[in-house]
Amino acid sequence: SAGICASGLARLGVDVTLCARVGDDLFGRETLRLLQANGVDTDEVAVVDAAATGLSVILSAPEDRAILTLGGAMAELTAEDVAAAAERTGARHVHVASFFLLPRMASGLPEVLRALRERGVSTSLDTNWDPAEQWAGVAECLPHVDVLLPNAAEAIALAGACGSPASAAESAARALAAHGPIVVVKDGAAGGFAVDGSDLVRAAPPAVDVVDTTGAGDSFDAGFLAAWTTGLP
Numbered sequence: 001s002a003g004i005c006a007s008g009l010a011r012l013g014v015d016v017t018l019c020a021r022v023g024d025d026l027f028g029r030e031t032l033r034l035l036q037a038n039g040v041d042t043d044e045v046a047v048v049d050a051a052a053t054g055l056s057v058i059l060s061a062p063e064d065r066a067i068l069t070l071g072g073a074m075a076e077l078t079a080e081d082v083a084a085a086a087e088r089t090g091a092r093h094v095h096v097a098s099f100f101l102l103p104r105m106a107s108g109l110p111e112v113l114r115a116l117r118e119r120g121v122s123t124s125l126d127t128n129w130d131p132a133e134q135w136a137g138v139a140e141c142l143p144h145v146d147v148l149l150p151n152a153a154e155a156i157a158l159a160g161a162c163g164s165p166a167s168a169a170e171s172a173a174r175a176l177a178a179h180g181p182i183v184v185v186k187d188g189a190a191g192g193f194a195v196d197g198s199d200l201v202r203a204a205p206p207a208v209d210v211v212d213t214t215g216a217g218d219s220f221d222a223g224f225l226a227a228w229t230t231g232l233p
Contacts, residue, residue, distance in 0.1 A: 001097035001128055003035060004215045008222025010039035014229070017041040019085035023073040027053035044085040048073035054101075058214050065214070069131075071101055079108030083115065091121060093229050097218065099127040099138065106137050113144035122146045122229070125181075126221050129154060135161030142179035147228065149221050150176075151186040170200065184224055186217050 002018060009016040018040050022028030024047050031053060035042050054074035059066045082105060086094050094116055099106050113123050124147040127138055139162045142148065150158055152169035159172035162179065170193065173183040177195040184194045191205040 001126065001218045002095070003031065003040075004218035005095060005097060005126070005221045005225075006040045007035060007038040008219045009226055012222060012226040014226050015041075017044050017085065017089045017091070019044040019077070019082055021046055021048050021051075021054075021073040021076045021081075023047065023051050023053040024049050025053055027055060028073070041089075044089065046081075048076050051076060060212055060214065067129075067214075069101060074098075075102060075104065077102050078104045079106075079112045081105070082109075083112045086116060086121060093122045093124070093225070095124045095126070095221065095225060097126045097128060097221075099125065099141075100130040100132070101128070109137075110140040110144060113141055117144050117146075124149060124221070124225060126150070126217065127154060127158065128217075130157070133157070138162070139179070142176065142181055145181040147225070148176060148181040148183045149186070149217075149224065150183070151217055152188065155183065155185050170195075174200070186220050192220065 002020060006016050006018040018035060022031055022045060028047060032042050032045060051073040052070070054070060054072040056067050056069040059068070082094065096109065116123055123145050125141060125145045126149040135157050138158055155169050155172040155176060156167065159175040160166060162176065164172065164175035167175070169185055169187060173185050173193070173195040177183045177197065182194060182196045184192065186192050189205065191203050193200060193202040
């Protein structure tokens, strides 16, 4: 997810570095080649000798999909790695993806996000779906996140995990925004909407012939962040 978002940002002209982990194998080498071809700086992508590159298999059907993931080397990433990469690169914004697939990173992320905010670095988080459906650990991050980028189903689940009653996506987004971040929700065929404080703004989707939505949310993140980090409302 972070790689797709980074590639989208780079293709939109944003100077972007990816912090991640790959294995010393064909998938890792090809992933690095593709990222570099899209203009992503991969200096902060380390090779883990003892693990294979993380791999997902996406099973798509007209009404739903399933994603089966082997974490492999990517699960070795820690919050300290992210903090060090942000320091070395002089990042002005840090975006975090795949929260629930990176347990070593997730456990230390609230403190890293807090420290980044204190240094004036803006932050964003797209947790993606929680395979365990427990949604644990996100509530501790929200006060230190500038932008939360869930899809509608994730927003509803996250709000429930943060103690809000079951509700529709807009109500869930308002509940999450009460913890601090701007909440920008990907709402499928209905487009997207954002809650900033008490304000809600909705945008209609472009007219497209949808073939496969894999990576669509990460591409949405890239488009939003490319605009938002330049100061657009």
